Amino acid sequence: MTTQRSVVVKIGSALLANQDLLTPRFGFLQRLLEDVNRLRADGCNVIICSSGSVALGLRLVGETPESAGVSDKQAAAACGMPLLLNAYRQVGHEYGFEIAQVLLTLGDFEDHRRFLNTRNTVHRLLKAGVVPIVNENDTITTEQIRVGDNDRLAAKVAQMIGAKDLIILTGVDGLYDRNPDDPDAVFIPEVEDVSQYMDATKGKSSLGTGGMETKLLAANMAQEAGCTTWIAQGEVDRPLSTVLSGERRSTKVLPHPNPLSGWDSWIANRLQMAGSLSVSKGVAKALASGERPICREDVVSMDGDFARGDVLHIYDGTGIERARGLSDFSSEELRVLINNPDTEAEQLLGYRTKGEIIRSSNLVMLENRHLLWDAPEGVN
Structure with a gap:
């Protein structure tokens, strides 16, 4: 197993897919993977938990985010995943690294044997210098067996591999005490107890499946495993390294000073x-x-x-x-x-x-x- 510092990055659909054209946003991917390369050069392992497959596939099945039903979204995921992975691969090759696809379902987290098998696979990829691109297997999952959002999936991956940091890139610069559209909203730079802010986190993007509420749920899972969570705007140059260095505004959710053991954390942090x-x-x-x-x-x-x-x-x-x-x-x-x-x-x-x-x-x-x-x- 790797002993390097590991960083898990969660990318939302709105950052990866053009909302009108439903095509990959290569400009964002360029900035993201250039920064991934920078972190790798500094000795970090980087794991990307990526949304976007459903959004990128909707056009190919003749649907929109508003019209698509469950079977439409499953078919869209099947069409969109090759597009998403090809985009990551093209840009990753510019910086000299390979990517790998890791598709997961709820059972891969809730069954301990499968949890350990998945962890071993991710560690082996990191040992080989390959960047894992993790996503829920939306083509086969139904409501009863799905994680439901990639924020909590990313937190479970962070717990799984013992990551030091979880960076959640989104469309806003962090957590506010109410809807950020409210002129009286106050930015929250640091959080110890996420329960204080759960009532202020309703709502989600049109392309994604989670809002700020799922990000705080994910942050709470990460806290228990001793992992720091950063919630930050993704539409910037150097979207990752500027967060970790404190160069720009983001919300930092502090890890618990006495994290649970791996076994206790797996038991306590559930998805369903x-x-x-x-x-x-x-x-x-x-x-x-x-x-x-x-x-x-x-x-x-x-x-x-x-x-x-x-x-x-x-x-x-x-x-x-x-x-x-x-x-x-x-x-x-x-x-x-x-x-x-x-x-x-x-x-x-x-x-x-x-x-x-x-x-x-x-x-x-x-x-x-x-x-x-x-x-x-x-x-x-």
Whole structure:
């Protein structure tokens, strides 16, 4: 594995695709990859999380951002991805480096084995001096299996490879305390607690799938892994190096001083909820010791259809999320265990087990630094 400083760069569709013509913006790519080359020369590894495939393919399938449905966008992604990669390749060759395509789905992040396999692939590309271009595989993903936005995808990549910095290039120069079109909006240069600004982040671009809200969600994920997030305007010369050097205005989201381990970070930072459990307030308080597992007698209610090895969200009796942990049972098995509390687990399931739903070593208590998820309906 590489030990060089790694920088993950997220590029939005509006920067990569001409909004009217839906063609690649080669001027932007020239400035971007020239700066990527500059960072590489300074000893940095650079990974690009790129939007743009759907936008570039819409014209080829006869659609617009406003008219395209799900199947239209999937077909557009298939048409647009070769255009996007060819544009990156053409410009990258001017600076003497190769690029590689890494297409991911939600499962590549939520399944730990696939997560590790993906990490190994990215590290191998970096070792070879190749710049990975990461994107969600929009051609095959549906709502149930998609990450949904490349901001959080980039944050998961940053967590995956242990990046020091995540740079999110966008159409504004950073975070404001309200809509930046408001003349009274105040620029926020530095953030420790992103939850303070979530209400001011609604809205998104016409070409993209995320707005400032998803950028702060991504920044919170990066914080937990000890990664600094920078949110900055992309339409400038040297769009990356001027951010890292502090030469121009951007919003810096500080990493947590005590980041989670790789294992705990993977458990705690989710892209979708596989399932959830509700326990009593007393049990939730006892879990805080870090030495207590969650057993079947602790469960008040459950929600979702999940597999063994999925991460569950744990709520107390008031609906407040307290922890996340790796389930040792599928939802089907767990329902059998919960509905038959007086029968031995081995007799119910047909194999020997302690009946611990989530082991203490696979449970991460959530602190104030985490953004909490609302409980599903029916989980109290």
